[in-house]
Amino acid sequence: MKIETININNNINTYKATEDTQYILQMDTSNNKYKSINEISIDFILAKEDVNLQIIGPMIIREEQNIKISIQVKHMVPNTSCEVLIKSVIFPHSSLDFLGRIYIDNHSRNTTASLKDNSLLIGEGARKYSRPVLEIHNNEVKASHGSASGNIDPLSLYYLQSRGLNKSQSENILIEGFLDDLINRINDRGIRDKLIKELKFKEKEPII
Amino acid sequence: MPGEARRGLSRQVVEEISSLKNEPKWMRDYRLKSFAYFTEKEIPDWGPDLSKVDFNDICYYLKPLDKEKRDWNEVPEKIKKTFEVLGIPQAERDYLAGVKAQYDSEVAYSSLQKEAEEEGVIFLSMDQALKKYPSLVQEHFGKLIPFSDNKFSALNSAVWSGGSFVYIPKGVKVKRPLQAYFRLNARNMGQFERTLIIADENSFAHYIEGCTAPVYSADSLHAAVVEVYVKKNARLRYTTIQNWSGDVYNLVTKRAGVEENGVMEWVDGNLGSRVTMKYPSCYLIGKGARGEMLSLSYAGENQNQDAGAKMVHLAPNTSSIIVSKSVSQKGGVSSYRGLVEMSPIAYNSKSHVECDALILDSKSFSNTYPVMRNNNNTSYIEHEASVSKVSDEKIFYLMSRGLSKSEAMGLIVSGFIEPIIKDLSMEYAVELNNLINMEMEGSVG
Incomplete structure (x- = not known):
């Protein structure tokens, strides 16, 4: 499977895949990149048969930044599949506005499409807007999506603290756990390691 | 006059x-x-x-x-x-x-x-x-x-x-x-x-x-x-x-x-x-308030059912659930359009949404347009949706047990909408099942 990284920036990007590809969304970690109003749009078009896409997007939004992003996958031919996996961790007074649209046109029989968009809202003022959209015009398909948002499970947090970790350490572990399955899906070791390093929160770094 | x-x-x-x-x-x-x-x-x-x-x-x-x-x-x-x-x-x-x-x-x-x-x-x-x-x-x-x-x-x-x-x-x-x-x-x-x-x-x-x-x-x-x-x-x-x-x-x-x-x-x-x-809606104004929506849509020839629900959580400890089932065939268009909103003061609240759609032929359409706005980090919103057709294996199995193709379709569609039907009073449930079976006869060509 081909691997391609996509930088989340303030443009409209269109990708027409001609072979099985894993796209990895990467946030710009330079300071305050997402402080001003932004609208990011990324379109994926499947116009060639027998192509499978994976779109993986780990997102950490902090320091009062706000991201508005739309991801669209358009299936125009038969026998294609897509899997969109977006997991975001949103810190106090930051927000994510996510539109994830899967469009399957009339000709696209034997399509499999799924979209998952899960967010952790850490602390007061964290906000998530989500619009997962399905537009299906063929019946020989399997299409599904799921979206969830909420805080870290209080019971898990309590458990870790009862084992001797302080609150900030416990939260870090649970956040890493939340993103774990997403990161393990990334096929490129280099990118994976880089991400793990970026996501490793300094031990005493206060979260809230 | x-x-x-x-x-x-x-x-x-x-x-x-x-x-x-x-x-x-x-x-x-x-x-x-x-x-x-x-x-x-x-x-x-x-x-x-x-x-x-x-x-x-x-x-x-x-x-x-x-x-x-x-x-x-x-x-x-x-x-x-x-x-x-x-x-x-x-x-x-x-x-x-x-x-x-x-x-x-x-x-x-x-x-x-x-x-x-x-x-x-x-x-x-x-x-x-x-x-x-x-x-x-x-x-x-x-x-x-x-x-x-x-x-x-x-x-x-x-x-x-x-x-x-x-x-x-x-x-x-x-x-x-x-x-x-x-x-x-x-x-x-x-x-x-x-x-x-x-x-x-x-x-x-x-x-x-x-x-x-x-x-x-x-x-x-x-x-x-x-x-x-x-x-x-x-x-x-x-x-x-x-x-x-x-x-x-x-x-x-x-x-x-x-x-x-x-x-x-x-x-x-x-x-x-x-x-x-x-889009029937519930504005959950008082603490502990609850809203529920069970929605069933059938879109046949020349029909466009655009339905859904809105749950607006405006107080703490509120909860809501939306279950939507839709069936479209013969060119019908069925869309779910919904909103779940947690206001900043909707502490400790939860919402669950499930939308499932069955498309019975390739002339028909199914769309899902949910909107979730979570403005309170202590509240949970979860949403899942799926769209599919009736699987050939299921039809084959039922036919191998002696049902005709349209009877098989009718049974499967009835099973699909069962979570809504079981909450209706008996007369409606019986009538709805009869109606579905009648529609299925027309769908098998």
Whole structure:
């Protein structure tokens, strides 16, 4: 499977895949990149048969930044599949506005499409807007999506603290756990390691 | 001229409606304000195509006998067949098919009314309630759904006629469902019904309107408004089964305001109409309030069902659940459109949404447009949706057990919609299953 990284920036990007590809969304970690109003749009078009896409997007939004992003996958031919996996961790007074649209046109029989968009809202003022959209015009398909948002499970947090970790350490572990399955899906070791390093929160770094 | 149907809408028509009904000044003024707003507001630029609705080609107020009637011969075969399948008695068939202008339901209606009265429940037509309980009506009318909410609530607020008024006193738990069906007759039915339900503290009632049988309507536009007040610790269930036949545009605004620990349950079946746009909503205003929505849509040939729900959490410890099932075939379009919003003060609240769609052939469409806005980090929103067809293996298996292909399809679709059906009263459940089986016969070509 081909691997391609996509930088989340303030443009409209269109990708027409001609072979099985894993796209990895990467946030710009330079300071305050997402402080001003932004609208990011990324379109994926499947116009060639027998192509499978994976779109993986780990997102950490902090320091009062706000991201508005739309991801669209358009299936125009038969026998294609897509899997969109977006997991975001949103810190106090930051927000994510996510539109994830899967469009399957009339000709696209034997399509499999799924979209998952899960967010952790850490602390007061964290906000998530989500619009997962399905537009299906063929019946020989399997299409599904799921979206969830909420805080870290209080019971898990309590458990870790009862084992001797302080609150900030416990939260870090649970956040890493939340993103774990997403990161393990990334096929490129280099990118994976880089991400793990970026996501490793300094031990005493206060979260809230 | 008597007998001649007057078409078109104007300020004068609105004034006439109000004076014919002998209404108090505040209602007349309300209608006129609504009419002014209606003329300014545009039709929505989202959803099904509404460009063919001609507001000038509609009769906005008719006496019962002026309503158009048709010959039994003109009634489409499919409708006659549906009546057979559902076992509808002949007198009802004449009325439902538009052959008779009036349904003599007085007997059924008055005994239901008596039962309700004995429990202290007020169950009247909206017109009667305005006369008999003017202050109660004025206190609640248009407060949940102001005329300015959307173009069609403005239209309804200007020309409303008919509909129900229900008041359930404190602590009363109504034993039998309140059936609006038997109150139907041409004067009260359809077009611009206005319903207001008030469930006072600690009360419970189940209100049912509509029926599974296809109901003929000469009117092309139905724009009803339903406001429901669920007060502290009260519970109200509102079931609608809609099966308007013909080219009806069914554009309805329904909203419930739920106070502390109150529960509102919407059960919505959309089977008929050319276009339906309906998003019953719950505004969870008091802490601990709960909203539930069970929605079933069937979109067949030339139908566009655009339905869903809105749950707005405005207080802590509130919860909501939306379960939506839709089936589309023969080119039908079925869309779920919903909103779940947690306001910044909706602490410790949860919402769960499931939408499943079955597309039965490649001519048909299924769309899901959910919106989730979580503004409180202590609250949880979860949403899942799936779209699929009936799997060939399942059909094959059932056929290998001796069922015909259409029986197999019918069984699978019934199973698909079962979570909604099991919450309907038995008569509806049986009728719905019969209807589904009938539709399946046509789908296997």
